[in-house]
Amino acid sequence: MDARKWGGPVSLGSRPRAGTEADMALEARVREVVVSGPSGPGALIPLLQLVQEKVGHLPRVSLSLISEKLGLPESRIYGVATFYAQFHMKPRGKYVVRVCQGTACHVRGGKTILEAVEEQLGVKPGDTTPDLLFTLERVACLGACGLAPTMIINDDTYGRLTPVKAQKILASLAEGGTGTTAAS
Numbered sequence: 001m002d003a004r005k006w007g008g009p010v011s012l013g014s015r016p017r018a019g020t021e022a023d024m025a026l027e028a029r030v031r032e033v034v035v036s037g038p039s040g041p042g043a044l045i046p047l048l049q050l051v052q053e054k055v056g057h058l059p060r061v062s063l064s065l066i067s068e069k070l071g072l073p074e075s076r077i078y079g080v081a082t083f084y085a086q087f088h089m090k091p092r093g094k095y096v097v098r099v100c101q102g103t104a105c106h107v108r109g110g111k112t113i114l115e116a117v118e119e120q121l122g123v124k125p126g127d128t129t130p131d132l133l134f135t136l137e138r139v140a141c142l143g144a145c146g147l148a149p150t151m152i153i154n155d156d157t158y159g160r161l162t163p164v165k166a167q168k169i170l171a172s173l174a175e176g177g178t179g180t181t182a183a184s
């Protein structure tokens with residue numbers, strides 16, 4: 001077997017690709033993570049997970065660096081990174097806001113909650129606020145139908161929401177609060 005193909009000792013070089021200072025700093029950070037990460041057969045997903053854990057998302061440059069390290073086509077790495085919901089190609093916010101649009105929440109006004117959150121954050125589902133504070137997502141069911149309408153922010157569940165209550169929770173978090181006072 002070609003050792004390089006499965007992550008043999010590849011230097012990955014040190015010459016940054018063209019870009020802004022921020023791009024070069026990001027590439028250097030990703031390079032460090034990729035070089036220190038696993039190699040060999042089966043390393044692709046653990047390496048993607050490691051980059052995401054350390055960098056917060058999978059920048060485009062991470063795909064080419066992983067391609068170099070593992071000797072795999074970049075197209076294959078892109079395919080894996082976009083297939084699994086756990087991987088994110090774009091930066092994510094400090095708070096990931098998941099607003100439920102499942103049946104129980106829908107009949108109890110879930111759509112108005114989503115609209116209120118969109119208005120408050122100024123982004124649509126799938127997007128992140130420019131300050132990287134919030135990422136908005138819509139989900140089918142959060143498994144808390146008895147509390148409908150609901151949303152989850154990171155690991156905290158907020159139930160029996162109204163549009164105003166949802167906006168107060170977000171405002172509290174944006175101001176550095178916990179969001180819990182606003183939820184009560």
Ligand code: FES
Nearest residue numbers: 100102105142144
């Ligand atoms: S439908 Fe919203 S929590 Fe189940």
